[in-house]
Amino acid sequence: MNPPSSLRHSPSAPLLPGERPLLFVVVGPTAIGKTSLAIGLAKWLGCEILNADSRQVYKDMRIGTAQPTKAERSEVPHHFVDFLSVETLYSAGQFEKDALKWLDQWFSNHRTAVMVGGSGLYIKAVLEGLDDIPASTEIRSGLMKQLKESGIAPLLAQLKELDPVQHAKIDQANTQRVIRALEVCLASGKPFSSFHSNQSSERPFDIRIIGMEMNRDWLIQRIDARVEQMVKEGFESEARSFHHRAHLNALQTVGYREWFDCFDGHLSREEAILAIQVHTRQFAKRQMTWFKRMDSVNWFDATDRRAALNWAKACCAERGWTPSSAPGDELF
Numbered sequence: 001m002n003p004p005s006s007l008r009h010s011p012s013a014p015l016l017p018g019e020r021p022l023l024f025v026v027v028g029p030t031a032i033g034k035t036s037l038a039i040g041l042a043k044w045l046g047c048e049i050l051n052a053d054s055r056q057v058y059k060d061m062r063i064g065t066a067q068p069t070k071a072e073r074s075e076v077p078h079h080f081v082d083f084l085s086v087e088t089l090y091s092a093g094q095f096e097k098d099a100l101k102w103l104d105q106w107f108s109n110h111r112t113a114v115m116v117g118g119s120g121l122y123i124k125a126v127l128e129g130l131d132d133i134p135a136s137t138e139i140r141s142g143l144m145k146q147l148k149e150s151g152i153a154p155l156l157a158q159l160k161e162l163d164p165v166q167h168a169k170i171d172q173a174n175t176q177r178v179i180r181a182l183e184v185c186l187a188s189g190k191p192f193s194s195f196h197s198n199q200s201s202e203r204p205f206d207i208r209i210i211g212m213e214m215n216r217d218w219l220i221q222r223i224d225a226r227v228e229q230m231v232k233e234g235f236e237s238e239a240r241s242f243h244h245r246a247h248l249n250a251l252q253t254v255g256y257r258e259w260f261d262c263f264d265g266h267l268s269r270e271e272a273i274l275a276i277q278v279h280t281r282q283f284a285k286r287q288m289t290w291f292k293r294m295d296s297v298n299w300f301d302a303t304d305r306r307a308a309l310n311w312a313k314a315c316c317a318e319r320g321w322t323p324s325s326a327p328g329d330e331l332f
Contacts, residue, residue, distance in 0.1 A: 012046025028212030029284035052117025096125035129201030
């Protein structure tokens with residue numbers, strides 16, 4: 001017996017024979033409004049959201065990582081948010097396994113899902129797959145101790161010796177990536193760069209990517225305003241609660257590092273806030289550089305979210321999927 005027409009044409013319905021599930025992906029720099037767009041899209045599609053942010057996975061980092069609020073998560077369920085202790089080492093490779101497992105279960109009874117995030121490597125892991133890269137918590141802990149005692153310079157010199165290719169292209173200000181590259185070199189005896197085969201893995205679902213961009217000056221204003229709002233919401237107090245664990249990998253993060261410098265007497269409160277704003281702008285620029293290099297991203301002005309949704313509607317219409325009602329202005 002065929003399902004009723006309203007169900008057959010709904011993006012939230014189970015797949016019919018011969019259909020492939022569709023994953024919508026929302027990418028872009030921090031503070032541009034990805035969460036809001038993803039929620040509107042997921043509500044219209046009748047699906048749930050897969051979070052792809054390497055820091056929002058951690059518990060109690062609500063303000064500093066701009067996690068979706070409880071109210072936002074009550075509108076649409078978000079997965080992989082606020083579920084790990086900061087003591088836990090969590091990698092893009094582990095996220096790939098966990099996210100694909102969730103998608104496999106979700107798509108067994110649904111046509112669509114939405115993934116949103118600003119962590120380029122996490123996005124790549126789900127869409128294309130990563131090489132099986134070794135890890136060693138013992139080596140990483142040793143490198144973190146060395147960083148704390150001697151700074152980043154000796155680690156960069158060691159990376160240059162072990163993997164000059166990776167050294168030449170790595171963001172030398174990103175201590176987490178420097179340590180990860182060295183960890184792999186030391187654990188495997190091979191250069192970190194040798195593990196990047198650039199061969200994409202086949203996925204059992206189709207992918208449509210929405211990229212959000214904005215005039216640089218406007219984005220800077222949004223970033224500065226967001227940092228100010230975080231401070232009003234208690235970001236300083238949140239960071240202080242983690243000060244005794246500042247060495248942890250999860251806390252090598254823009255925002256927390258600057259507060260730790262403030263608590264250690266290296267920056268005044270005002271200097272710390274300004275540094276967070278500056279470093280967040282730099283982080284946003286790196287994010288855009290990553291996403292602009294990705295293939296098959298359909299770019300939209302973040303101030304015209306309806307254009308992005310109309311494109312998503314067209315993607316569904318190509319498959320004969322049409323929600324029973326048109327999206328209302330409340331989604332924007």
